[in-house]
Amino acid sequence: MRMVDLIEKKRDGHELSTEEINFIIQGYTEGSIPDYQVSAFTMAVVFQGMTERERADLTMAMVKSGDQIDLSQIEGIKVDKHSTGGVGDTTTLVLGPLVASVGVPVAKMSGRGLGHTGGTIDKLESVAGFHVEIDSSEFTELVNKNKIAVIGQSGNLTPADKKLYALRDVTGTVESIPLIASSIMSKKIAAGADAIVLDVKTGAGAFMKTLEDSRELARAMVGIGNKVGRRTMAVISDMSQPLGFAIGNALEVKEAIDTLRGEGPEDLTELCLTLGSHMVYLGGKAHSLKEARSLLEEAIQNGSALEKLKIFLSSQGGDATVVDNPEKLPQAKYTFELEAKEDGYVSEIIADEVGTAAMLLGAGRATKESVIDLAVGLVLRKKIGDQVNKGESLVTIYSNFEDIKEVSEKLYENIKIASSKVEAPTLIYEEIT
Numbered sequence: 253m254r255m256v257d258l259i260e261k262k263r264d265g266h267e268l269s270t271e272e273i274n275f276i277i278q279g280y281t282e283g284s285i286p287d288y289q290v291s292a293f294t295m296a297v298v299f300q301g302m303t304e305r306e307r308a309d310l311t312m313a314m315v316k317s318g319d320q321i322d323l324s325q326i327e328g329i330k331v332d333k334h335s336t337g338g339v340g341d342t343t344t345l346v347l348g349p350l351v352a353s354v355g356v357p358v359a360k361m362s363g364r365g366l367g368h369t370g371g372t373i374d375k376l377e378s379v380a381g382f383h384v385e386i387d388s389s390e391f392t393e394l395v396n397k398n399k400i401a402v403i404g405q406s407g408n409l410t411p412a413d414k415k416l417y418a419l420r421d422v423t424g425t426v427e428s429i430p431l432i433a434s435s436i437m438s439k440k441i442a443a444g445a446d447a448i449v450l451d452v453k454t455g456a457g458a459f460m461k462t463l464e465d466s467r468e469l470a471r472a473m474v475g476i477g478n479k480v481g482r483r484t485m486a487v488i489s490d491m492s493q494p495l496g497f498a499i500g501n502a503l504e505v506k507e508a509i510d511t512l513r514g515e516g517p518e519d520l521t522e523l524c525l526t527l528g529s530h531m532v533y534l535g536g537k538a539h540s541l542k543e544a545r546s547l548l549e550e551a552i553q554n555g556s557a558l559e560k561l562k563i564f565l566s567s568q569g570g571d572a573t574v575v576d577n578p579e580k581l582p583q584a585k586y587t588f589e590l591e592a593k594e595d596g597y598v599s600e601i602i603a604d605e606v607g608t609a610a611m612l613l614g615a616g617r618a619t620k621e622s623v624i625d626l627a628v629g630l631v632l633r634k635k636i637g638d639q640v641n642k643g644e645s646l647v648t649i650y651s652n653f654e655d656i657k658e659v660s661e662k663l664y665e666n667i668k669i670a671s672s673k674v675e676a677p678t679l680i681y682e683e684i685t
């Protein structure tokens with residue numbers, strides 16, 4: 253087989269065989285096929301696309317390029333949730349304890365990552381003592397005993413995807429639905445999920461800005477998952493404005509605690525109940541989505557979800573008393589209120605820009621070397637559609653430095669107030685199975 257023939261075949265709009273796709277991915281991972289040929293190939297995919305079969309083959313070729321996590325010692329159906337990323341997305345912190353409390357095993361491998369705030373591990377580390385440096389046998393034991401544990405990323409998962417994604421980034425070939433879908437799905441499958449619930453975000457703060465693109469990506473990922481034997485479904489949810497109120501690490505832990513207690517923001521609560529219902533249903537703990545949802549609502553009402561969070565935190569060294577005493581979480585030195593300059597209705601809260609404001613305070617990493625400040629961030633006091641009077645607070649800013657001029661300017665620029673009434677955006681657009 254010659255790579256140049258395969259590039260031409262895809263360029264001319266033909267379908268590649270399983271063997272041909274394996275040849276490309278293996279050769280690229282081993283280094284026998286150079287970057288320039290693979291970049292020509294990815295550009296051909298951008299223009300010609302891939303069939304559902306090709307996408308599934310590409311995904312599995314990337315899965316097989318590295319280690320695969322074996323969760324077979326963990327009892328039950330392992331359902332993983334994946335979000336395509338947004339601002340202030342506290343769902344993982346809520347969903348873990350919530351679905352575990354009704355018996356669905358949560359065996360989460362997580363990372364730190366770059367972004368407006370830290371990743372799930374950074375957020376959890378705002379609980380004193382909590383750590384994810386456990387070995388895989390301890391991880392398995394914890395999940396079997398408590399139904400939930402989080403372990404830090406280890407092993408060499410999907411090296412083909414790492415190499416390919418970096419190449420796509422500099423060759424204008426990130427924006428291709430088959431390539432994005434197989435990239436995301438390969439990582440989930442290599443991490444050992446039996447079933448996958450996808451939260452595909454749409455809107456200004458999302459990777460996919462339009463509903464059409466989000467729908468296409470969701471369908472592509474659901475298609476791949478089901479084709480390779482992992483039951484997969486997707487929810488398309490709003491990311492035009494940040495989810496919930498809090499954007500920051502300790503602030504989001506506090507928000508997750510509130511939500512597990514039944515006192516969280518309405519949108520975050522609703523999205524968690526929707527995603528969670530699908531996780532419980534796919535995890536075989538309910539016969540219908542309706543039954544799954546009642547189980548979760550009950551777990552919030554009777555305190556078992558909150559209790560599960562305490563067990564989870566203390567089992568990994570964390571001080572679980574923060575759950576009842578959130579003032580023990582890292583606290584910022586200063587708080588400031590961003591006061592509305594006029595009367596009206598909040599019409600826009602541009603999610604990614606507001607996320608950048610949180611990052612300016614130190615809540616997120618700009619580079620791998622950045623140190624994040626767990627205490628700082630933002631708490632929105634108004635969301636789109638809310639009425640506001642001049643002088644009322646739009647946002648509380650938690651900062652460890654006094655000069656917040658740049659941050660408040662950024663927030664004023666990106667939180668817009670209209671004079672007439674504005675509808676709150678739709679939270680959940682579609683569920684794709």
Ligand code: URA
Pocket residue numbers: 417426431432433435436459
């Ligand atoms: N996120 C991924 O993991 N892969 C892509 O290709 C795009 C976004």
Ligand code: CA
Pocket residue numbers: 339340341342495496497498499504507520
């Ligand atoms: Ca939030």
